[in-house]
Amino acid sequence: MELDWSVVATALPxxxxxxxxxxxxxxxxxxxxxxxxxxAGLCRVYGGIILNAIAxxxxxxxxxxxxxxxxxxxYFALPLLVDIRIDPFLAAVIAVVINSGAxxxxxxxxxxxxxxxxxxxxxxxxxxxxxxxLTNVVGPLALRRVLAPLGNQFIVSIKDTSLFIVIGVAELxxxxxxxxATNFRAVEIWSAVAVLYLIMxxxxxxxxxxxxxxxxxx
Amino acid sequence: xxxxxxxxxxxxxxxxxxLTNVDLEIHKGEVVVLIGPSGSGKSTLLRCINSLERINGGDLxxxxxxxxxxxxxxxxxxxxxxxxxxxxxxxxxxxALQNVACGPRWVRRLQRREAEELARxxxxxxxxxERADHFPAExxxxxxxxxxxxxxxxxxxxxMLFDEPTSALDPELRHEVLRVxxxxxxEGMTMVVVTHEIGFARKVGTxxxxxxxxxxxxxxxxKVLLDNPENPRLKDFLQHVH
Ligand SMILES: Nc1ncnc2c1ncn2[C@@H]1O[C@H](COP(=O)(O)OP(=O)(O)OP(=O)(O)O)[C@@H](O)[C@H]1O
Ligand SMILES: [Mg+2]
Numbered sequence: 001m002e003l004d005w006s007v008v009a010t011a012l013p014x015x016x017x018x019x020x021x022x023x024x025x026x027x028x029x030x031x032x033x034x035x036x037x038x039x040a041g042l043c044r045v046y047g048g049i050i051l052n053a054i055a056x057x058x059x060x061x062x063x064x065x066x067x068x069x070x071x072x073x074x075y076f077a078l079p080l081l082v083d084i085r086i087d088p089f090l091a092a093v094i095a096v097v098i099n100s101g102a103x104x105x106x107x108x109x110x111x112x113x114x115x116x117x118x119x120x121x122x123x124x125x126x127x128x129x130x131x132x133x134l135t136n137v138v139g140p141l142a143l144r145r146v147l148a149p150l151g152n153q154f155i156v157s158i159k160d161t162s163l164f165i166v167i168g169v170a171e172l173x174x175x176x177x178x179x180x181a182t183n184f185r186a187v188e189i190w191s192a193v194a195v196l197y198l199i200m201x202x203x204x205x206x207x208x209x210x211x212x213x214x215x216x217x218x
Numbered sequence: 219x220x221x222x223x224x225x226x227x228x229x230x231x232x233x234x235x236x237l238t239n240v241d242l243e244i245h246k247g248e249v250v251v252l253i254g255p256s257g258s259g260k261s262t263l264l265r266c267i268n269s270l271e272r273i274n275g276g277d278l279x280x281x282x283x284x285x286x287x288x289x290x291x292x293x294x295x296x297x298x299x300x301x302x303x304x305x306x307x308x309x310x311x312x313x314a315l316q317n318v319a320c321g322p323r324w325v326r327r328l329q330r331r332e333a334e335e336l337a338r339x340x341x342x343x344x345x346x347x348e349r350a351d352h353f354p355a356e357x358x359x360x361x362x363x364x365x366x367x368x369x370x371x372x373x374x375x376x377x378m379l380f381d382e383p384t385s386a387l388d389p390e391l392r393h394e395v396l397r398v399x400x401x402x403x404x405e406g407m408t409m410v411v412v413t414h415e416i417g418f419a420r421k422v423g424t425x426x427x428x429x430x431x432x433x434x435x436x437x438x439x440x441k442v443l444l445d446n447p448e449n450p451r452l453k454d455f456l457q458h459v460h
Contacts, residue, residue: 122366123309125268125300126296126300126321126325126370127296127373128324136320137309140311141310144311
C-alpha cells in the first residue's frame with residue numbers, strides 16, 4: 001500500500017477548523033463542568049440531607065450511563081420533552097458540562113474529605129465561622145489535591161468530544177470522517193486526526209505538570 | 219470568679235455515654251490538670267468547653283455564655299477558649315507567622331500589619347521568632363506545637379485548653395513545650411490541661427482532676443493527691459503513668 005502524506009497538507013485547514021471546534025466545546029464545557037462539579041462536590045460534603053441527595057443522584061445517573069446515550073438524550077429526546085430547539089453545538093457543550101461535572105463532583109468530594117479533620121477543628125477553635133474555614137483553610141488545601149485528577153478528567157473530556165460526530169457537530173473527528181469520505185485516505189487522515197488530538201492533550205498535560213510543580217501539594 | 223461551669227453535663231456518642239452528669243466549676247487563674255485512663259472522656263470534656271463537641275444534656279457556661287446560646291455565641295466562646303491539639307494541626311499552607319496571624323486577621327479583623335506584629339510578638343514569646351517564615355513541615359514537632367500555642371494565644375483567649383500537647387513529641391522535645399506552658403501559667407492564664415506529665419501537674423497545676431468512665435472521681439490539690447493518692451484507682455493509675 002502506498003501512502004501519500006500530501007493529502008494531509010491539503011486536508012489540514014479543514015482538520016484545524018475541526019480541532020478549533022473541539023477546543024471551543026471542551027473549553028466552555030469544562031469551564032461549566034468545573035463549576036457544576038465544584039458545586040455538586042460541595043453539596044455532597046456540606047450540603048445537608050436534601051442537597052446531598054440531589055447531588056448524589058446526579059452523579060450516579062451520569063456515571064452510570066454511557067456518554068453517547070447522554071448526548072443522544074440531550075439532542076434528540078430533550079427537545080421532545082420540553083419544547084425547545086437545541087443546535088448540535090449547544091447540545092455538545094451541555095453534554096460536556098453535565099458529564100464532566102459529575103466526575104468532577106467526585107473529585108472535589110474526595111479532595112474535601114481527604115483534608116485532615118483536625119485542620120478544620122483548629123480553624124473552628126479559633127472562632128472562625130464554618131464558611132471561612134472552608135474558604136481559608138480546607139478549600140485552598142483541597143484545590144491542590146483536585147489539580148491532578150481534574151487534569152485527567154479534562155483530557156478524558158477532550159477525547160470524549162469525538163462522540164459528537166453522532167449529532168453532526170463539525171468537530172475534529174467529524175472533519176476527519178468527512179475528508180475520508182471524499183479521498184478514502186484512511187491511514188493518512190486518521191493518523192493526522194490522532195496526532196491533532198495528541199497535541200491538544202499533550203499541551204494540556206504539559207500545562208498541568210507545570211502548575212503542579214508550582215503548587216506544592218500539602 | 220468562675221470562667222467555666224459544667225452543670226449536670228451529659229455527652230453521648232450514639233448510644234455510648236461519654237460524660238455522665240458532670241458538674242465542674244473552673245475559676246480564673248486555675249491550672250487544672252486532667253488525668254485518667256484512656257477513653258475516660260478527658261478529650262471530650264475539654265472539647266465540650268469550646269463546643270467542638272455539642273453536649274446532649276445539662277448546661278455549660280463559658281465566660282458567661284451558654285453553649286446553647288446559638289452559633290454566633292459559640293463563636294465568641296471559641297474566641298475566649300483557645301485550643302491546643304495533640305497533633306498541632308497547624309495550617310500547612312501557611313508559614314509560622316501566617317498561622318499565628320490568621321486568628322487576629324480572620325477572627326479579630328485586624329489589619330495584616332497589626333496582625334503580623336502581634337504574631338511576631340507571640341512567636342518571640344515562644345522562642346521561635348527566627349522561624350517565622352518557615353512552613354510547619356520545616357519545623358520540629360516541638361516547634362510546631364509552640365507555634366500552635368502562639369496561634370491560639372493570638373486570638374487573646376481568657377482560657378487555654380490543651381489536649382495532650384506533648385504526647386506526639388519525642389521526650390527530648392517535650393520540655394520546650396512544657397516550659398512555654400509553665401510561663402503562661404505564671405502569667406496567670408487560666409488553663410485546662412489533659413496530660414500524662416505528672417511532673418507538670420505537680421509543679422504547675424493548681425488543681426488535679428482524675429476522670430473515670432465519664433465522671434470526675436477525684437478533684438483536689440495536685441501536690442496532696444500525688445503524694446498521697448487515697449483513691450485506690452488513682453493510686454493504681456499513677457503507678458502506671460510513672
Ligand atoms: N467522635 C466520636 N464518636 C464516637 N465515639 C467517640 C468519639 N469520640 C470519642 N468517642 C468515645 O468516647 C469515649 C471517650 O473518649 P475521649 O477521647 O474523650 O477519651 P480520653 O479520655 O481523651 O482518652 P485518651 O486518653 O485515649 O485520649 C471513648 O470511649 C471514645 O471511644
Ligand atoms: Mg484524649
